[in-house]
Amino acid sequence: MALDGLATASDEVLLVLFANGDRQAAHVLSKRFVPRILGYATRLLSGDRAEAEDVTQETMLRLWRVAGAWRPGEAQVATWLYRVTTNLCTDRLRGRQRRRIAADLAEVPDVADTAPTVAARMMQANREAALEQALDRLPDRQRQAVVLRHIEGLSNPQIADIMDMSVEAVESLTARGRQALTAALAGRRDALGYKDDERGGG
Numbered sequence: 001m002a003l004d005g006l007a008t009a010s011d012e013v014l015l016v017l018f019a020n021g022d023r024q025a026a027h028v029l030s031k032r033f034v035p036r037i038l039g040y041a042t043r044l045l046s047g048d049r050a051e052a053e054d055v056t057q058e059t060m061l062r063l064w065r066v067a068g069a070w071r072p073g074e075a076q077v078a079t080w081l082y083r084v085t086t087n088l089c090t091d092r093l094r095g096r097q098r099r100r101i102a103a104d105l106a107e108v109p110d111v112a113d114t115a116p117t118v119a120a121r122m123m124q125a126n127r128e129a130a131l132e133q134a135l136d137r138l139p140d141r142q143r144q145a146v147v148l149r150h151i152e153g154l155s156n157p158q159i160a161d162i163m164d165m166s167v168e169a170v171e172s173l174t175a176r177g178r179q180a181l182t183a184a185l186a187g188r189r190d191a192l193g194y195k196d197d198e199r200g201g202g
Contacts, residue, residue: 011077012070019067030060033078037085044089044147055088082162086144093147094136134184138177145170146177 006014006028014032017025037059041052062084063077135143141163148159149170156174160167 012072015063015067015070015077016072018064019070026064029063029077033081034060037081040082041085041089044086044151045092051092055085055092058088059084076161079161079164083164086148086162090140090144090147130185131181134181137184138180142173142177142180145173146181149174150178 006017006022006024009017009025009028011029011032014025014029018029034056038052038056041055041059042049045051045055059081063081135146138146144163145159148154148162149156154162156167156170159170163170
């Protein structure tokens with residue numbers, strides 16, 4: 001198929017053409033999806049471009065590997081790619097959170113007379129670590145839904161496509177996830193300095 005024709009072909013047609021040996025089809029698919037997947041992974045990985053590039057490469061490699069067995073009509077290529085990207089990013093985030101929490105604990109200073117700006121940065125780091133720790137305790141599906149909805153800002157229908165479930169199930173997962181996070185952090189408000197913030201703001 002001519003390159004102009006490939007540019008307007010559907011994702012599924014391009015994948016089938018690639019499976020049949022059409023390298024131009026792979027080029028068009030990559031041009032179509034790599035920027036989107038890279039941007040999504042970068043946001044999910046808190047701006048870590050290098051890790052996002054690794055995830056994007058692995059996601060596309062997995063797509064090429066399944067191309068020969070792809071059955072048009074069973075799944076959308078975009079949905080499949082986002083689902084794989086989400087899972088790969090989740091795995092990396094779990095590992096990162098464990099490393100970061102360990103590093104935070106190791107770097108707690110022994111002296112109390114630090115400058116206010118340093119103390120504020122430490123408080124913010126503690127809050128972020130607490131949130132990450134609470135997220136890490138959520139069941140996998142709840143955590144994915146919460147991150148996609150409240151960190152990535154995706155809509156419930158988009159998340160339903162990515163996670164292969166109904167919109168109602170997504171709403172239930174995010175609601176339970178928010179409740180679990182609230183419960184996990186409720187007893188740590190004083191330690192995390194939230195009451196001080198409230199007094200200062202009042």
